[in-house]
Amino acid sequence: MAGVEFRHADAIWRDHPALVPAVLSLGGVTPDAGVAAAVAAFTDVARARLADGPESGFPEIQAWRRAFTAQGLKPTQYRCASESLLRRLRREGDLPALHPLVDLCNAVSAAFAVPVAALDLDRIDGDLAVRYADGTEEYETFGGELEHPDPREVVFADAADRAHARRWTNRQSGRSAIRPSTTRVLVVAEALHASAAADVPKLLDALAGAIADAWHVVPRTAILRREEPAFRVRGASPAPGRSGGPS
Template sequence: MTRGRGSGEGRGAGGIGRAATAALAESEHRVLAVDVKDDADPAAHAALVVDLGVPGAAGELFQEIEDAYGVPGILVNNAGIYEARDFLDYDAESYGRVFDINAGAAFCTRALARRLIAAGRPGSVINVASISGQSGSPEAAYGASKTSTERSSPTEVVSRNSRKLATSGIPHAPYCRSHQQRITDSTTDTDTDTDTDMEMKDHSPMDSTPTGARTLTVTIDARLSERVPGYVLGLIAVPDIDVVKDAPAVAAQLTAAEDDLHAAQLSKAEVSALPAIAAWRDAYRAVDVNPNRFLCAAESVLRRVAKGDRLPRINSLVDLCNATSLDSRLPVASCDVGDIEGELDVRLAHGGETYLPLGAPDAPEQPEPGEVVYADGQGRAHSRRWNWRQGDVVKTELGPRRILLTVESAHEGGRDDVERALGRLTEALAGLCVESGRPLVLDRSTPSGELFGAWSAATVH
């Protein structure tokens, strides 16, 4: 563990542990090295001897550290023992011993996470896995234990327990995000205590498109861009999120946005005259929609709050979109795209699409020919009159979801505002311990892009 400028547990005895200890110490961190043997690196500020194979050892270790040094800010999980024996020769005790120590990193992560949440502080966890966990190892217990290390990394934990972490109120909470590196060497097993030259490669499971991954291509139709040349669409792919009812940080953001608008005391006419809103009214007219009868999504929420009301609290993700919309004066939406395959186009309706109204999916409608809709490849429209109404298929509900966040603008210079709003959303998602893809911005010059491929990638066409 480290304290001071940053703060990690590493196996300080040799190899990767020694390298991590030295690197952190050189960066002016105060390093506390923990090992099963009493031979930690002299670069460490202090050293402890702990056997993670003993039940409860991780919790006792972190209590001792907290009492003596405070709560660490960085945890490097590098525990690893290796017994050179064939799988057929393993007895239960030896197999369990390797697994208990090597997989015991999960309990260190838990012990630190609990303390960081209680302290309201961010931090980082670095889990050192091994290529043996993916390609197999002649030493069966070692390979299996390293697979466990990878799968119990914070990203995996968050995907199953995000409700508790997301509602902790910790800003950014980067300790919940997985930093995984497998370290490979062409001649030497670098998980041993031998000092070697090492090549470090990031092999996170999300670094490349998994086999069978469902990508989504979003396209702005050329006919729409001709009508509204300044239209900009910002997108963020969130492949896996457990949507919760309440998140304190989001609630505070929405309340602050409402308070700011209340203080501005804008009239209905003044809301309509805001540059971003006035441009949307012009855009609606350009596609033959009366903006006095059908308000864009941003004008609708702004008017409601400007007259002194507060928005209903739906869930953490919808509330986040509403807060961002109030701040940016732009339409911001959360769309559950778990049921959408292949493509999603923002285009003029043909008139034969099927739209299921929000809250009334048993009363299908057909958009009018020429109105702007979000349409998939199955002939379904998921909005009416651009962003006036969202459809029932893509509504965001509680539980595990595959989400596409959208931010739209139609005013001059709108791209900059869209990018700022995307940045706010990305930062807020990180605060909820949610991994999201790299934001993608589409416009007339870049009308199409692919999302939900590689974890952080967004490809434009």
């Protein structure tokens, strides 16, 4: 699926001017990469932050709670993905092992307290936009049930009007979830807090470095801005002296 473009709609930038999104694409993903050491290191960073106080007090989380409240959502009922991960880590002491790439993204998300979504590019139809829903979009849960987002809800919507995330950073879709057969991936991290402009590039560098070590590819990355909101997926170059797949 060549030439997929990802962007945030102008209305999202207008209503959330503090938004700092990072995007990353890669190919050559396999379900057997060794990420345990990296996952452990990032998870330890998250544990250290939690030792100083619960995730609800983190500025990264508070910013998303304000955004959810502005959308008419109760922030303790609908939590951004990074808050849910940190809450689980605080309560259970660890994060679940699902797939090497998902595990790595979850650990980085917890370490930086920033939502990170990983989507199977081959399960997305056409371009993908973060935009307000009109209510006709179709969302597939992890259990296979179909839902329609509420009008004005923020979704990740493709050209076929399939919603690949509901309530912005609250819940991804089972349709484009990473699975053992996944080879091409789009990763999106989004932050709204005051120091996001400094923190998100650090997150992106950390994640890209860990991915390069695990899958021996150099992912394509970008920080998006309202003036340059689009990221187009194309082939990624393999790391020097290593082999990798397209993205």
